[in-house]
Amino acid sequence: MSDTGSATPASTARQASSPENPWPVRTISVKVAQWIDKLGAVWVEGQITQMNLRPGTRTAFLVLRDPAADMSISVTCDPDLLRKAAVPLQEGSRVIVYGKLSFFTGRGTISLRVTEIRPVGIGELLARIERLKALLSAEGLFDPRLKRPIPFLPKRIGLITGRASAAEHDVVTVATQRWPAALFEIRNTAVQGPTAVPQILEAIAALDAHPEVEVIVLARGGGSVEDLLPFSDETLCRAIVSAKTPIVSAIGHEPDNPISDYVADLRAATPTDAAKRVVPDAAAEMALLSEQRERAAAALRGWVNREARALEQLRSRPVLAEPLRMLDQKYDEAERLRTAARRAVEHALSAESTTTRHLREKLTAVGPAATLARGYAVVQRVSGTERHVVRSIDDSPAGSQLRIRVADGAISAAALGTQPLGTRTVRKESAPNDRD
Structure with missing residues (x-):
């Protein structure tokens, strides 16, 4: 063991590891560092979730998170990159960084050392959204034939929205005013930021598996383009399409619709509009029921009157008004024929009698x-x-x-x-x- 412990990393690397000849920690750490170093410099896109910029320090620490997955990576950079950025950077900002991965053998951690940070502008975000929209449209995910019908009166309504948000208040209040017996299954999630997409995906999966939830409302009370980026995420859009339960998108942003509005089974302009579309108005339904009842009664009376007139017309016809009239006519005709036949026979007999006498x-x-x-x-x-x-x-x-x-x-x-x-x-x- 002493010989192995004193062996150099290069010589140890050439030896195969085994229970009798294991690699020490330093060897595997060096190997990992060498392999990671071979990756070279890369461009990485993500969303800043943590930012640690302390005065007087020569290194800034960031956490860069994937917007569509629960994955993140540590980032280190020169503090001047953050201070001198063209657009002020803060937690939640979408950025593109250029750097090289480093493996710290002492702590066994990986960090991305960046030398350039570029904020993702609105124009670029919108362009990416348009490219994703074109891709999903080409796949047929916007096809109206894929839209599932919204039930007339769902047993239970699934609601995905921010905690104590105005959207939640609007949907619940309007729905209960229209139909007091409406029931909700609410899932509060983040509706913006790097954690929004994973939480919303988890909420959709839970509500889609709920046996009593017949419709899901995805609600948010509008916001900027950056705030609404989670609702244009490809993973979220595909989850909406693959769900078995109909989903209503009520993001409440009219100028620029997120892609979730296109893939959802129903798009509502606002959370209030979503509540009106999902739950029927009890007063309006009662009025409609009364109107339909009156129309049905009027139609029935009209039908009865038409049938009564038809029967009266049939009864007024000679064959029904005087049913024996035809028999009387036939009887008279038969009497005339019988009298004529008797007269003809008598005449014939008289003529034959006369002939016989002669x-x-x-x-x-x-x-x-x-x-x-x-x-x-x-x-x-x-x-x-x-x-x-x-x-x-x-x-x-x-x-x-x-x-x-x-x-x-x-x-x-x-x-x-x-x-x-x-x-x-x-x-x-x-x-x-x-x-x-």
């Missing part, structure tokens, strides 16, 4: 009965049970039994003889007792 009269006139009535007779020769009409003298020889039918009956006779037409002699066969 035919019967004609038939009677030419029939055998009429002929017999006029003095004619039908002579039949009776042969056993058969009868034959005598049409010729040859059909009735002498002695034949005859049946003579006249108009009112029949006469039985016997043929005594025959006499052809055109002769006057009567030939008698044998009829000693023949008399007519």
